Amino acid sequence: MTEIERLSYDVIVIGAGGAGLRAAIEAREQGKKTAIISKSLFGKAHTVMAEGGCAASMGNVNDKDNWMVHFGDTMRGGKFLNNWRMAELHAKEAPDRVWELETYGAVFDRTPDGKISQRNFGGHTYPRLAHVGDRTGLELIRTLQQKIVSLQQEDFAATGDYEARIKVFAECTVTDLTKDGDRISGALAYWRESGRHLVFEAPAIILATGGIGKSFKVTSNSWEYTGDGHALALRAGASLINMEFIQFHPTGMVWPPSVKGILVTESVRGDGGVLTNSEGKRFMFDYIPDVFKAQYATTEEEADRWYTDADNNRRPPELLPRDEVARAINSEVKAGRGTPHGGVYLDVSSRLKAEVIIKKLPSMHHQFKELADVDITKEPMEVGPTCHYVMGGVEVDPDTGAASVDGLFAAGECSGGMHGSNRLGGNSLSDLLVFGRRAGAGAAAYIDSLGDQRPAISDDDVQVAARRSVAAFGDGGQEGSENPYTLHQELQQTMNDLVGIIRKEEEIQEALDKLEGLKARGEQVVVEGHRQFNPGWHLALDLRNMLLVSECVAKAAILRTESRGGHTRDDYPTMDAEWRHVLLVCTLNDDGTIDVERQEQIPVRSDLLDLFESDELGKYFTTAELGGRI
């Protein structure tokens, strides 16, 4: 093997989305030499796709809002399965994180008194989402990107080198993490452009790689969402939790086929859009679950009044949490009341004036016009559920983002716990900021605790990892010659059909059998061409991660015999309080198999429980857990 370039950093951040960039900013500001490794170009991360906004209880539009209400909404949205400490930190710190963005140069939409404007969103009691039209994610990523540039400018002024203390490795993929004993020691990566390997020596690694949506056929996620961080963590010996919970966003485009799955922002409903079936009925009124009966309007009149007078009316059921709306759409289509292309109608054209639509939902207007030839100011959109977000991820310490392996940290979508069984819209961007920063600080503190005892990378580890990453070029002992594109399509079809929005035991079992087959065939993948920017090879490496993560999803899904949030079992259609306090934890064995084990949740701190009415808690908790409360 040829000599592999070695680079030394304090902190390696894998992933350049919101969480990764915020983590890197924090690590650099705490004086750590930081590298950001990204599969894509700088500033292209999936965060740009976030549309609606960033939830933070600043109370700019309704001053009744505060962290406790936000905490309550988050727990309710996640069906109380959330890691309560994360939900607490998130609700408390989100406003500071948003305000901080303004000092980096973010330009949010404003209220008449010049503060950051906030909009309504599903599951949020008050208007809470800081936003910029419907391109909030873009604003976030650009702001963080520009903050990093500004730090680099400071470093340039001080040292003459922009990249002295923080450097972005764009279009660079990490294939394996290395360990020195039980501690993280670095990562092996390769440049996508040249296919050349490079080794990063670093005592602390922050995973911020986002989600796993590309394992599903219909998804709003970009190609990068192949579960890299999840898989890297597993292979490094860390554990994943909540992998059975996958959020299907209720409104993805359904037509034309080539854009199926592309997101239609929840703001369409937050700003007044309604869902109707082929009979023209606003069907969401039929799908308000008991636990939400108190907060949602039961008549169209009341629902419509809410947009102008939220204090004296209950919210429209179109704004129920995403899992509820997605299931309702699914049921309507199954009952034969769907649109010609197998979705339902989402109409804003009859509800708002054309100018208002263009002003408030510019990207949606543009997206439908360009991609579907539909003018949303004149006609309704056709929408249906699309795989959007994975609630599950690396099990971390809430305060520091530390995973169960020393030196490994995770933040954002690839970490688990914060959102419980279902994430509220808008809580993702705030999650990135709050826990990105905490992971950066956690990594910095960990490094300080090491003193001179820095871990080292062994040459053998590097050579083994390097060989493994190029095995697909045909020197891996393959007998067959599987095409990575074909395998990927089969995986997506399997996960979509058998471990999708509605699940049952036989189907999940079938998926597991198919996954076994795909795994075996995955060993036989052969790619053509050479290592220079070769998408077939890139996909072959991603496929390895997707297969691993898909197995976790299916194995956890078959064990959880209840329906909750992003996990709906046809054969166990109700929520079971005995499952609320149980997490399913995935780990990887040496032989490459996945183990899933039950783990008890830490009981919710009593002062946080006090924030809820006891009859509401009664719907989620067991009598034993609540003790004297009822």
Add this chain to the structure above:
Amino acid sequence: MGHPYCVTVATLRTSTSSPEAGAGRAAIAARTLRTDRWWIPPLTTAVGLIAWITYATVRVFMQKDYFVGDYNYLTPFYSPCISNGCVPESSHFGTFLPDVWWLPYAALTLPFLLLFRMTCYYYRKAYYRAFWFSPPACAVAEPHAKYTGETRFPLIGQNLHRYFFYAAVLISLINTYDAIKAFETGDGEFGIGLGNLVLLVNVVALWAYTASCHSCRSIIGGRLNHFSQHPVRYKLWGWVTRLNGKHMQLAWITLGTLALTDFYIMAVSAGWFSDPRIIN
């Protein structure tokens, strides 16, 4: 590429180096891979501008048929008429320029009007594309080996646009005066004819073009960073911005109305036909 206009471009090109080869760029020999008829817009622009300039040049040096005494119609090409050669009734601001063939009768203002349009952000685009091929169309290689844009003399002078804008405002006032004055017949009575409408339309179009100027947009409010503290200027800026969106159209409309107005007055003045009167 059979079109004569394209041949010109092609000939120009052979004298210079090919589009940036080297520098690691993809080795694509064609100067453009555009398959649409990209040469139509610059060709149209060139034809339109040449036609207009030819007409205007001929007219300003004709030194006749510029004034209809019966109705006080003065063509904008001769306003203000300040040459000793001007018909006395047509000169409202005195006459002091020598009457020589090479000096247009409105020689004081014409250069400013020309400079206003030459430095106009729309016309710059139009002639850089149509005459200088810099570039002839988007994603079509330009023929020049070197390019310095508006960084040095003489093109750095384009930055003086706002002064010509100020001049154009003054001249538009004079044109407005002419249009109003034309409601008075040679006998001193009030009258309206078709010529009045022509003059009026022209002067409205001229104001719209002048007000839609990018420099005007900046001066009136674009320079400000806090619109909220200047509500009146913000409002004005909003109006100018809306007009500014039509700057190209107004640039061409005014070329049309100017030539038409001038031609109309020439025709009436030369007696090719008489002005249809509505009142008096």
Add this chain to the structure above:
Amino acid sequence: MGNQEHFRVWRGDDETGDFVDYDVEVNEGEVVLDIIHRIQATQAPDLAVRWNCKAGKCGSCSAEINGRPRLLCMTRMSTLPPGEPIVVTPMRTFPVIRDLVTDVSFNYEKAREVRAFVPPEGVAPGDYRMQQVDVERSQEFRKCIECFLCQDTCHVLRDHEENKPAFAGPRFLMRVAELDMHPLDAAAEQGLNRKEAAQDEHGLGYCNITKCCTEVCPEHIKITDNALIPLKERVVDLKFDPLIRRKKRAAKG
């Protein structure tokens, strides 16, 4: 179900390359990127193309279709002339890495040369107050998805490699305009004049406002009319307009 179309895709690297022909199926509603992916999955697994979101939001899949800079994911097949071969090439202005993938690092270098937002001193986070009308201009520019198509089409860079050191290109001049119009940017207090920088460091004078950047922008940002020309006018205020300069000095004094 679909019909066959003829594609000519440029394939190669920084040393050599040529067009390769593919006959490929096209279905209703598909965009050019779908077809490139189909070629990848069925005929040329190593065909290099850069893409991410496939929804026109990330600006990764910039290339040239029939000679025009476009996003592959936002160019519907139905908008191209039927029956004619579809020519797909990498962006011309940047060095090619492989096939349709170009090295756009020039843009990141230029981004670094634009001095970042300077937060106002003495204003705590959370105390920023800005009126909507005051932020709208900057917001338009912040819609930019950094696809770099404007940089690609701009003849100052496209036809003149030698101008690259001196000229930041429309995207980054727009960034300067964005910051110069930001109601709370405190660059001036730090002694940084963004207008001066636009002219002297970022090469605003090279722009001859021929508007190709505006024509090509997939976000429909009016780059020329709303960013470049207003910035040129602000430079005139500073450098070529003695009246305004004197007034400013008087006001300061």
